[in-house]
Amino acid sequence: MVYKPQFYPGATSVAENRRKHMSGKVEKLRDISDDDLTLMLGHRAPGSDYPSTHPPLAEMGEPDCSIRQTVEATPGAKAGDRVRYVQFVDSMYNAPATPYFRSYAAAINFRGVDPGTLSGRQVVEARERDMEQLAKFQLETEMTCPALASLRGATVHGHSLRLPEDGLMFDMLDRTRKEGNIVIMHKDQVGRPIDKKVNLGKPMSEAEAAKRTTIYRVDNVAFRNDKEVIEWVHRVFDQRTIYGFKPE
Amino acid sequence: MANDRKKMFAKHMEIKFTKEHGSNKMEGGEITDMVGKYYRLGVEQNPRKVEMKKAGQEIAKKRGLAGYNPMMHCGGIPLGQRALTPSFISGTDMMVEIDDLHYVNNAAMQQMWDDIRRTVVVGMDMAHETLEKRLGIEVTPETINHYLETLNHALPGGAVVQEHMVETHPALVDDCYVKVFTGDDELADEIDKQFLIDINKQFPADQAETIKAAIGKTSWQAAHIPTIVSRVTDGAQTSRWMAMQVGMSFISAYSMCAGEAAVADLSYAAKHAGVLSMGEMLPARRARGPNEPGGISFGHFADIIQTSRVTPEDPAKVALEVVGGGCMLYDQIWLGSYMSGGVGFTQYATAAYTNNILDDNLYYDVDYINDKYDGAAKTGKDNKVKATLEVVKDIATESTIYGLENYEKYPTTLEDHFGGSQRATSLSAAAGCATAIATGNGNAGLSAWYLSMYLHKEAHGRLGFFGYDLQDQCGATNVLSYQSDEGLALELRGPNYPNYAMNVGHQGGYSGITSAAHAGRGDAFAVNPLIKVCFADELLPFDFTAPRKEFGRGALREFEPAGERSLIIPAK
Known part of the structure; x- marks a missing residue:
C-alpha cells in the first residue's frame, strides 16, 4: 500500500483547510506578475539581475x-543567489493562513x-x-486574502487588532489600501x-x-468542538511527558 | 461550569477602549466590538509621550546632540497609529501609563530588585560558638543586643575599632540595617524588639509554628546593605560588605583583639559557611556572582514574595503576586537588561500583571476546580487532588480554552495582549498555577504549562516568538525526566535552568506556579523558611506583600525609593 500523508487530524472545516495548506493542494485565486511581486518584496528593482553571493555552483x-x-541544489542555490526573505502577517479575524500553517x-x-x-x-x-517562487504561490492562492493578510518586513503589528471599518487588517505603515472593491499595495514590505x-x-x-x-x-469553528484535534494534542503531550520520564 | 461569568477584565477594558485617555479618541463602543477605529494620532494623543517628547527636545538643545525623537520611528511615522491606551495594575484600580512600567521609569521596580540584591541571611550560631568555645567569651541576649546595635551602626558604613576613618553619610544609607530572627521563642523574647523580626507577629499561627519548627533554635541575621552600595557594585558584593562589617562589629562588641585568629573564623562564617545568598553564582557563559537575578531559583523567589502570609486563604492571589513580581524581575530586568537590552521585554512582562486578564483566567479555574474536584482549589492539604496526567490534562485544557475564547469573544483583550507571547504567558500561567493549586504539586503545574502551550498553538495556529518553539515544545519532556538535572523539582529550577535561559514570558510564570503549589497547600514557605522570614519586614522600602500594587505606586510616582543621591549633588 502506498503511504498517503494525512497531514492533520480533525473533522472540521478548519482542520480540512489545514490539511489543504500542508499538502499544497490549494486553490489559485489571483495572478500576481513577476514585476509586481519584485516591487512588493523590495529586494531589487524589477527586471534587474539577481544579485549573487557566489559564482554558479557549476563554475x-x-x-x-x-x-x-x-x-x-535549488535553482537559487545553483545560480549563487543571495538569501532574502518574504514575511506575511495574517489577521486572527479569519485570515486564511496562520503562521504555523x-x-x-x-x-x-x-x-x-x-x-x-x-x-x-x-x-x-x-x-x-x-x-x-514560494511568495508568489502563497500570494496567488487561497492561502492569502489581500485584506486579512499582508506582506510586512518590519513594524508588523496588526494580526490581533480589531479590523478597521474597511476590513483591511490594521497596518501602522499603511502599506495596503482599499480602492473601490480591490486592495492595492503602494509600499514595499518595509x-x-x-x-x-x-x-x-x-x-x-x-x-x-x-x-x-x-x-x-469560538464565533466560527470552536477549538473545543474539534475533539479529534484535542485528543491528538493530548496524545502528543502524553508521549513527550512519558518519554522524558522513562525513555523506551 | 458556565464560562459567561462576569469578567474581571471587563471594567478595565471598558476604560481602556471605550473611554478617552489623553486625546486618544477612544470614546464609545463595546469591548466585544470586532471593528475598531484607528485615528493615527501619533504620540500627541498621550500625556506621557508628550512629556517625553518635550524632554527629548530640551535635552537635544541643551547638549547639542540629538536624542529622543519619536519621529525617528520607521520612516517618520511615529508610535500611536492606533490608540495609546493606559493599563490597570491587576488586582488594583491603579491606572498607569505603560511607559511607566519600564523599570527605568519606575522607582518601585528598581527598589524591589535593590532590596533583593542587597540582602543576605547570615547565621549567628557559628560565630557564637567561636566566641564561646574557642575564646571562652560569654554570649547572652544582652551581648547579642549590644552587637546588633553596633552592627546597625557599622553595616551602613560607620567605623568601629579604628580611630581615624572615613565613613558613609547616614542620610545616604538610611535603608541599610540588620535584624535577627530565630525559631526559639525564649531567645526572641530577650532580643530588643527593634532588632527582631517577630515570626509570631508576621505570620498566621499555623505558618509561624511551621517556620519556627524548621528554623529551630538557630538564630539568623537578615542583613540589607545600602542600596547605593549595591547599585554601584553588584549582588556579589552584598555578602562581602556585610561580612566585613559583621567582623568589625564582633571585634568591637565583644572586645576582641583585632588581629586574633578567631576573627578569621568569624569572617569565614559570615562570608561562606553561614551565609545564604538570594541567588546562586552563575557559570562563566552568563558570568554573574551570587545575588544576581539569573541565580535566584523560583523557590527562593516564591519565598521572597510575602503575599502567602497575608492572604493565605486566597492561593490564586498569592500566585498572581508572585507572577507579577517574577515577570518584572526575571523578564524586565534579568532577560530584558542583563541578558538582552532595550525596551521590548517590558511589553511582554506587563501582560501578566495588568488589566486582570490573567487574574480572570485563574479565578475561573479556581471555581472550575472547586466545582469538579470537591474544593481542591481551597487552601488545605487534605483536599488536594492527586497529581496525575489525567488531572493535568483536564484542568489545563479547560483553563486554556476558557482563556482562548476570551480573546475571541472580547477583541479588546486580544488587542491588549496583542502579541502571541503575551497571550501564551497568560494562558499557560493560568493553567499552571491552577493545576498547582489543585494538586499542591509544582511539577504538575509545570506540566499543565506545557500542555497549555500545545493547545494554544494548535487552536490559533500561532504561539509566541521563535523561542516558544524551542522551550515550550520540548518542555514536557523534562517535567518528569529520569535525568535528575532535567527533571528537577520546579522549586529548585531557576532562570539558568537548561532552555529557560533565553525566553521572555516564562520565568515569572514558573515562579508563580511554584508558589501556587505551596499556597494551595497553605504551606508557610515554598523552599526556604529563612528567606521567607527575612522579607517579612515592614522596614524594607519595597512592600513584598503586594508587589503589583508597589509597581503601580512606582508608575504613579508615589513610591519613595532608597539610595538617592540628592544630598550630595547640586540642588535643582
Whole structure:
C-alpha cells in the first residue's frame, strides 16, 4: 500500500483547510506578475539581475560527494543567489493562513526554505528566486486574502487588532489600501513607497474567509468542538511527558 | 461550569477602549466590538509621550546632540497609529501609563530588585560558638543586643575599632540595617524588639509554628546593605560588605583583639559557611556572582514574595503576586537588561500583571476546580487532588480554552495582549498555577504549562516568538525526566535552568506556579523558611506583600525609593 500523508487530524472545516495548506493542494485565486511581486518584496528593482553571493555552483568546481549526488541544489542555490526573505502577517479575524500553517506549507512543499514562525508574522528565508517562487504561490492562492493578510518586513503589528471599518487588517505603515472593491499595495514590505499601485485583487467576503480559514475561533469553528484535534494534542503531550520520564 | 461569568477584565477594558485617555479618541463602543477605529494620532494623543517628547527636545538643545525623537520611528511615522491606551495594575484600580512600567521609569521596580540584591541571611550560631568555645567569651541576649546595635551602626558604613576613618553619610544609607530572627521563642523574647523580626507577629499561627519548627533554635541575621552600595557594585558584593562589617562589629562588641585568629573564623562564617545568598553564582557563559537575578531559583523567589502570609486563604492571589513580581524581575530586568537590552521585554512582562486578564483566567479555574474536584482549589492539604496526567490534562485544557475564547469573544483583550507571547504567558500561567493549586504539586503545574502551550498553538495556529518553539515544545519532556538535572523539582529550577535561559514570558510564570503549589497547600514557605522570614519586614522600602500594587505606586510616582543621591549633588 502506498503511504498517503494525512497531514492533520480533525473533522472540521478548519482542520480540512489545514490539511489543504500542508499538502499544497490549494486553490489559485489571483495572478500576481513577476514585476509586481519584485516591487512588493523590495529586494531589487524589477527586471534587474539577481544579485549573487557566489559564482554558479557549476563554475565552482565543487568536490564530488554523496550528498551532492543525492540532493540537487535549488535553482537559487545553483545560480549563487543571495538569501532574502518574504514575511506575511495574517489577521486572527479569519485570515486564511496562520503562521504555523504557512511554515508547514513552506517546509513540506518547497525546498531550500528556512521558515520562522512567530505569533503575528511568519518569515521564510531562501535563495532569492526560490523565495520568490514560494511568495508568489502563497500570494496567488487561497492561502492569502489581500485584506486579512499582508506582506510586512518590519513594524508588523496588526494580526490581533480589531479590523478597521474597511476590513483591511490594521497596518501602522499603511502599506495596503482599499480602492473601490480591490486592495492595492503602494509600499514595499518595509514601508518604502513603490512606483505603482500593485493590484492584489478583491478581499474575501466574511463568509468566504470563515470558510477558508485555518484558525479556530469560538464565533466560527470552536477549538473545543474539534475533539479529534484535542485528543491528538493530548496524545502528543502524553508521549513527550512519558518519554522524558522513562525513555523506551 | 458556565464560562459567561462576569469578567474581571471587563471594567478595565471598558476604560481602556471605550473611554478617552489623553486625546486618544477612544470614546464609545463595546469591548466585544470586532471593528475598531484607528485615528493615527501619533504620540500627541498621550500625556506621557508628550512629556517625553518635550524632554527629548530640551535635552537635544541643551547638549547639542540629538536624542529622543519619536519621529525617528520607521520612516517618520511615529508610535500611536492606533490608540495609546493606559493599563490597570491587576488586582488594583491603579491606572498607569505603560511607559511607566519600564523599570527605568519606575522607582518601585528598581527598589524591589535593590532590596533583593542587597540582602543576605547570615547565621549567628557559628560565630557564637567561636566566641564561646574557642575564646571562652560569654554570649547572652544582652551581648547579642549590644552587637546588633553596633552592627546597625557599622553595616551602613560607620567605623568601629579604628580611630581615624572615613565613613558613609547616614542620610545616604538610611535603608541599610540588620535584624535577627530565630525559631526559639525564649531567645526572641530577650532580643530588643527593634532588632527582631517577630515570626509570631508576621505570620498566621499555623505558618509561624511551621517556620519556627524548621528554623529551630538557630538564630539568623537578615542583613540589607545600602542600596547605593549595591547599585554601584553588584549582588556579589552584598555578602562581602556585610561580612566585613559583621567582623568589625564582633571585634568591637565583644572586645576582641583585632588581629586574633578567631576573627578569621568569624569572617569565614559570615562570608561562606553561614551565609545564604538570594541567588546562586552563575557559570562563566552568563558570568554573574551570587545575588544576581539569573541565580535566584523560583523557590527562593516564591519565598521572597510575602503575599502567602497575608492572604493565605486566597492561593490564586498569592500566585498572581508572585507572577507579577517574577515577570518584572526575571523578564524586565534579568532577560530584558542583563541578558538582552532595550525596551521590548517590558511589553511582554506587563501582560501578566495588568488589566486582570490573567487574574480572570485563574479565578475561573479556581471555581472550575472547586466545582469538579470537591474544593481542591481551597487552601488545605487534605483536599488536594492527586497529581496525575489525567488531572493535568483536564484542568489545563479547560483553563486554556476558557482563556482562548476570551480573546475571541472580547477583541479588546486580544488587542491588549496583542502579541502571541503575551497571550501564551497568560494562558499557560493560568493553567499552571491552577493545576498547582489543585494538586499542591509544582511539577504538575509545570506540566499543565506545557500542555497549555500545545493547545494554544494548535487552536490559533500561532504561539509566541521563535523561542516558544524551542522551550515550550520540548518542555514536557523534562517535567518528569529520569535525568535528575532535567527533571528537577520546579522549586529548585531557576532562570539558568537548561532552555529557560533565553525566553521572555516564562520565568515569572514558573515562579508563580511554584508558589501556587505551596499556597494551595497553605504551606508557610515554598523552599526556604529563612528567606521567607527575612522579607517579612515592614522596614524594607519595597512592600513584598503586594508587589503589583508597589509597581503601580512606582508608575504613579508615589513610591519613595532608597539610595538617592540628592544630598550630595547640586540642588535643582
